[in-house]
Amino acid sequence: MTDQSTDPKAIGGGRAAGKTASGHLERRAAVKALLGDTSDALFISGLAGAKSDVLEATGADCKRVFPLVGAMGAEAAMALGLALAQPNRRVVCVTGDGELLMNVGTLATIAVLNPPNLSILCVDNEHYGETGFQRSHTGRGVDLAKIAEGAGIQAVRTVIEESEIPDAAAMLRAGNGTAFVLLKVGVSDPPGISRNRDAALNKNWFREAVLGEA
Amino acid sequence: MAQQETDEDGAPVTQTWPEELYALLREAEVTQFGYVPDAGHQVLIDRSIADPEVHSVALTTEEEGVALLAGAHLGGARGVLLMQSSGVGNCINLLSLIKNGGFPFLTLVSMRGDFGEGTSRQIPMGQATQPVLEAMGVTCMRAEHPDEVIPMVRAALTMVFQSGMAVAVLLTQKLIGAKPFK
Numbered sequence: 001m002t003d004q005s006t007d008p009k010a011i012g013g014g015r016a017a018g019k020t021a022s023g024h025l026e027r028r029a030a031v032k033a034l035l036g037d038t039s040d041a042l043f044i045s046g047l048a049g050a051k052s053d054v055l056e057a058t059g060a061d062c063k064r065v066f067p068l069v070g071a072m073g074a075e076a077a078m079a080l081g082l083a084l085a086q087p088n089r090r091v092v093c094v095t096g097d098g099e100l101l102m103n104v105g106t107l108a109t110i111a112v113l114n115p116p117n118l119s120i121l122c123v124d125n126e127h128y129g130e131t132g133f134q135r136s137h138t139g140r141g142v143d144l145a146k147i148a149e150g151a152g153i154q155a156v157r158t159v160i161e162e163s164e165i166p167d168a169a170a171m172l173r174a175g176n177g178t179a180f181v182l183l184k185v186g187v188s189d190p191p192g193i194s195r196n197r198d199a200a201l202n203k204n205w206f207r208e209a210v211l212g213e214a
Numbered sequence: 215m216a217q218q219e220t221d222e223d224g225a226p227v228t229q230t231w232p233e234e235l236y237a238l239l240r241e242a243e244v245t246q247f248g249y250v251p252d253a254g255h256q257v258l259i260d261r262s263i264a265d266p267e268v269h270s271v272a273l274t275t276e277e278e279g280v281a282l283l284a285g286a287h288l289g290g291a292r293g294v295l296l297m298q299s300s301g302v303g304n305c306i307n308l309l310s311l312i313k314n315g316g317f318p319f320l321t322l323v324s325m326r327g328d329f330g331e332g333t334s335r336q337i338p339m340g341q342a343t344q345p346v347l348e349a350m351g352v353t354c355m356r357a358e359h360p361d362e363v364i365p366m367v368r369a370a371l372t373m374v375f376q377s378g379m380a381v382a383v384l385l386t387q388k389l390i391g392a393k394p395f396k
Contacts, residue, residue: 081285105274
């Protein structure tokens with residue numbers, strides 16, 4: 001049995017010590033389970049924790065991931081532009097609660113177009129992990145799934161128990177219309193997964209992977 | 215439909231550049247039009263809505279358009295951000311993505327707060343538009359006469375999509391008109 005006090009992925013470990021959230025799932029494993037087979041999709045990740053969640057699932061060097069390292073709040077609209085440009089490819093945006101809150105109107109922009117090949121996974125630990133684990137708005141009553149529904153996104157699911165993962169995973173890849181999954185996780189501080197942060201390099205890698213040329 | 219302006223005698227003069235501008239953007243294979251509705255871009259917006267070959271993306275705030283165009287580029291598509299000068303102020307931090315990543319970026323900005331502006335609330339952001347865009351590495355070109363618009367946007371399209379630059383074409387109030395003094 002794992003010793004919780006030394007497992008770097010443990011809920012309440014590292015800088016997350018003493019922090020509480022309504023979720024209890026371990027984020028890396030939950031995201032991996034929700035994304036399933038990542039070999040056929042294109043990914044835009046938001047900053048920090050969301051980026052590492054995706055790279056754990058795809059492998060750190062996966063060229064079909066564009067990881068944002070600045071421009072917080074850009075992830076969902078970027079995923080929209082990509083989804084419209086590549087209608088035959090699955091596009092998955094993985095973001096955190098703090099980042100999605102920053103440009104929450106994008107859910108409305110996306111919902112009115114409803115691109116079938118776009119899905120959004122919001123990993124909600126109710127804290128800003130990179131700046132000292134301050135409690136975010138979602139830890140103070142704000143419900144991003146209700147906001148997504150209110151914006152008009154038709155396929156919306158909240159996952160808080162492990163048993164809810166398979167249905168949500170299926171919804172993310174169903175392709176009937178834009179899908180939104182709010183994944184409630186426990187507050188943890190797993191090691192980040194490194195990736196070259198050069199945005200131009202990541203842009204070229206991504207375009208080579210998608211278009212065959214930079 | 216074309217925009218109306220008046221000549222020195224007050225007679226209406228039909229401007230054709232908005233229609234030509236839409237055709238030019240389509241000729242350059244622009245397929246994503248991001249905008250927050252603005253009267254200055256009425257023709258381009260309406261044309262994009264009616265055109266089944268393009269994606270007409272109504273944004274809730276202009277900064278979404280910066281990210282939209284970067285995402286389009288990742289997928290091999292070309293886009294344009296249509297906004298008023300007031301919306302430029304909503305885009306600043308996201309322009310760091312354009313600069314860091316070397317993304318091609320084209321915006322057409324209908325200007326307020328410049329030549330002959332009579333509405334004081336438009337002055338701060340209108341006057342700041344060019345300085346803040348240039349501070350973020352966006353090259354600005356100002357169109358002041360109808361005959362300049364098409365050649366200027368044609369040049370901008372080459373600079374953006376052939377040379378990978380970030381360019382803003384400012385459609386100034388000398389071109390699109392300022393509301394007359396009351």
